[in-house]
Amino acid sequence: MTGVVGPPPAALSPALENLLRVLALLDYNTRLVVLTTALLGLASGLVGTFLLLRRRSLMGDALSHATLPGVGLAFLLAVAAGSSGKSLPVLLLGAAVTGLLGTLLVLLIRNHSRLKDDAAMGIVLGVSFGVGIAVLGVAQDAGGSAAGLEGFIYGKTASLVRSDLFLLAGTAFLVLACVLALRKEFTLLCFDEAFGSARGFPARRLDALLLTLATLVTIAGLQAVGLILVVAFLILPAAAARFWTHRVGPMLGLAAGIGALSGWSGASVSALFGRLPAGAVIVLAASCFFTVSLFFGRARGLAYRWYQHRLFERKMDRQHFLRAAYECLEGCYGRDHRGGLPPNRPLPVRTLRANRGWSEAEWRRMLRQARREDHLERVDRGHLLLSEAGYGEAARVVRNHRLWELFLMKHAAIAASHVHRDADAVEHLLSPEMVDELERELDRRDIPGSPHPLPTAGAEARADPPALPR
Amino acid sequence: MSWFALDTWIVLVGSACAVACALPGSFLVLRGMSLMGDAISHAVLPGLALAFLLTGSRASLPMFLGAAAIGILTAVLTQWIRRWGRLESGASMGIVFTTLFALGLILIVRGADRVDLDPSCVLYGALEFTPLDTVSVPGVGVPVPRALVVLASVALFNLLVLAAFFKEFRITSFDPEMADTLGIRSGLFHYLLMILTAVTVVAAFEAVGSVIVIALLIVPAATAHLLTDRLVPLLVLASLLGIASAGLGHLLAITVPPLFGFADTSTAGMMAAATGLLFLATWILAPRHGLLARRYRGRHREAAGPGSAEDPFHRGA
Incomplete structure (x- = not known):
């Protein structure tokens, strides 16, 4: 009886158990790898932020190649001194020495020749990579036990040991302390080095x-x-x-968080699926975070910018439509109905569309939008009537446009016949505060008449010579 | 030390590689994209792995095509991220090539049952062994290394393309806006240069390894940039400096390690080191843009008072 109850539940559980073990960091090795890579992610996120802002992102590339000769030389020296040559602190010390030398050389070439940053980094990278390979070639002959040195090129994430964790924890702590203590100074260095030097910051x-x-x-x-x-x-x-914020502080926090998260998730995934090189998986995890941010970042992401662009286009469409309608009302019914305002009556669509270069598709899009925003009362038999809201908004838009035109004429001495184009470019960007200021400046509370003849004002306006205000 | 026919062939292969690299490399330096060679040489790993996994052979042609395709993809993606993401070109380059390299590593490790593709062999190349793989060329009495034939063809191809569009390449490198107003599509030539770079890097990579390519692409061109302000002399000088580095590098590789009691070392690495030596010498001694010349002129100007001395950066202005 018990044999036919179906597959035993234990069939699924090893995988599930494995997942739980990895996620809960139950294994000593997993815990070590995850912690180490997360710490690395945190530290490199912090430093990387400043490198990115200083346009030196590939410095890490030049630098990491420059460590190669150091590793080989340290190995050779250690062998010559009689040890096995595989002592990690010695190799790391060698790497640090030539890495710093490479950095120094990049700065020297950049500051003291006509070559730019990228060429300086390329030279140091290419040459030190070559020297490194040559030295490693010698080292291979020298010791015979030099085989592990290539581990430096591909990493050995899966076989990290406790001392690696301590090394990274120390580095991360140092980086965090420096960044917290010197955030303002580093920021200044990234954005305005010259100003910093002038204020007495030791920029170099x-x-x-x-x-x-x-x-x-x-x-x-x-x-x-x-x-x-x-x-x-x-x-x-x-x-x-960078795609989520325009401020340095949040960017630092985010970069550190994303770095740590990529380290954690990449190390976990590679622990779950055997035979995946952990370093590569971690980098791919970071690439995924980057791709998502590239599209959906709140400050500079592609989707966000596209949405902002759409919003602005709609605003422009709305304002163009409403101003055209208002000017058309003025042209058809005069502007003496109530205190300088034209009456809100049905408008012939043909008059409205005359002299506007709107295509059929654009016109339909604008109508659809106006209807959706309740700016239209009705459209029938070739006539169109603005709603109360649409009429009010139209008056506001026209007023902004004309205030700006008057301002240009008064303060920028632009001829009335030329002022329309400039105002057309600026009117969509006028904030309420700027309109207040314009009102005060020009001392106008009403809706001024147009300083130039309106294109939709009808045949008689175009027949007469334009009446320029003096 | 003794010099054999083998050594001559190695130097000849290195020289062909130097010329092939110097031509696109000079334009990369002028355009501020010096690290493109490094980026492409790392990024092609998934191309090599994919070509191998799909065809199951290590024949050169599929590998070359796979790598060249990924090389061009690297250039295109870099340009996209830079343009749409508004990141500096260095950052977008780094993002693309590290991601592709990681993908390549995973492909190689996952396919390790069937792949006999040693990543370290891909990275280091084997310039020393190129004379062993020969083909017979009609008209030449002796068998010629295959790598030499490949690299010489690439150099010739680069030369032909650059000669055919020399005017366009020159103007798009120095003044892309001007080129656009003249009706020359600067974007098109950017991609053409990227294709040349990718093809060169991949061909050289397959023949002699990436170490030497990264250095030969940039360092001789940057060195020549310190010696001349004109484009044609720049191209010629970069090629000559590359050839000199190839000879000097091989000489160093077989002479220096024995001085310390070791066997000889990687010629490719030493050729890269030789480009560095030539750069260092030029940087210090160059007649107008060298350190000593700049220093001397600085003193001279101080002595003569402001405004009287020739300013190296505004001579023509």
Whole structure:
């Protein structure tokens, strides 16, 4: 009886159990890897933010290649001194020395030759990569035990040990402390170095400190994700964060968060599915965060910018339609109905559309929008009537337009016949505060008449010579 | 030290690579995209892996096509992210190539049962072994290394394309807006240059390894930039400096390590190091843009008072 109850529930549970174990960080090794990569993500997010703002994102690339000769040389020296050569602190020290030298060289070439940043980084990267390979080639012959040195290029995420965690924790703590203490100074360095120097900030020393921090993160990261992928960690979280905010503080927090999250999720995924190189998965996780941010970021994301653009286009359509209707009312019925306002009566569509370069599709789009926004009372038999709301809005739009025209004529000395084009470009951007200021400046409370003849004012207006105000 | 026919072939292969790289490399330096070669050489990994997984062979042609396709994709994606995401070109380059490299690593590791593709072999190349893989060329008595034939064809191809569109490449490199007003589509030539770069990097990569390509693409061109202000001399000088680096590099590779009691080392690495040495010498000694010349002129100007001395950056103005 019990044999036919169906597949035993235990068939699913190993995978599920595995998932739970990884997510709950039950394994010692998983816990170590996840913590280490998350810390690396946090530190590189912070440093990467400033590198990105300073347009030095690929510095990490040049730097990480510059560590290569150091690793080889340190190995050779250690072998010559009689040890096995595989002592991690010695190798890391070598990496740090040549990494810093490479940084220094980039700065020197950039400051003391006609070559620009990118060429300086390219030279240091290409040459030190070559030197590194040559030195490693020698090292291979020298020791025979040099095989593990390539681990620096691809990382050895799965086999991280406790000392790696301590190294990264120390680095992350140092980076965090420096960034918290010197946030203002670093920000100034990124946005206005010259101003900073003029105010007495030690710009060069700050620059050197920032690049030293970048070197530290790179070297600590070499162990965790390898030479090429640590470059990604210095760029991706910061670039992703850039799409969500325009402020440095939130950007720092976001970049650190995204970095840590990519480290955590990438390490977890690679622990769940065996035979996935953890470093690569972590980078792909960071790339996913970047792609999502690129499209949906609240400050600069593509979708957000597209939506803003749509909103602005609609506003322009609405204002153009309403102003045309209002000017048409003035042309047909005069503006002496009640205190300078034309009466709100049905308008012949043909008059409204005459002299406006609207295509059929544009016209229909505007009508649809006006109806949706309750600016239209009705459209029938070739006539159109604005609603009370539409009429009010039209009066407001026309008033802004004409206030700006008068302002241009009074203060910018632009001829009345030319003022319309300029006002057309600016009217959609006028804020209520600016309109208040215009009112005060021009001392107008009413809706001024148009300073130039209106295109829809009818045949008689165009037949007469335009009456220019003097 | 002894010099064999083998060594001559190695230097010849290196020189062909130098010329092939110097031509697009000079334009990359002028356009401020020096790191494109590095980006492409890392990014092509998934192309190599995919070509191998799809065809199941390590034949050169599918590998070349896969890598070239990914190389061009790198250039296009970089341009997109830079334009639509409004990020600086360095950042967008870094984003694209690290992501592609990570994808490539995963592909290689996942397909490891069937793939005999050693990533380190892909990265380091094997310039030393190129003379062993020969083809016979009609009209030449001796068998010629295949790599030499490939690289010489790439160099010739680059030369032909650049010669055919020289005017367009020059104006789009120096003044893209001006080019647009003249009806020359600067975007088109940007992509053409990227295609040239991708093809060169991939071909050289397959023949001699990426180490040497990254250096030969940029360093000789940047060195030549310190020596001349004119485009044609820049291209010629960059090629010559590249050839000199190839010879010097191989010489160093077989002479320097024995001095310390080691066997010889990677020629590709040493050629890259040699480009660095030539750059260093030029940077210090160049007649007008060198460190010493600048220093001397600075003193001279101070002594002569402001406004009287020649300013190196505004000579023509």
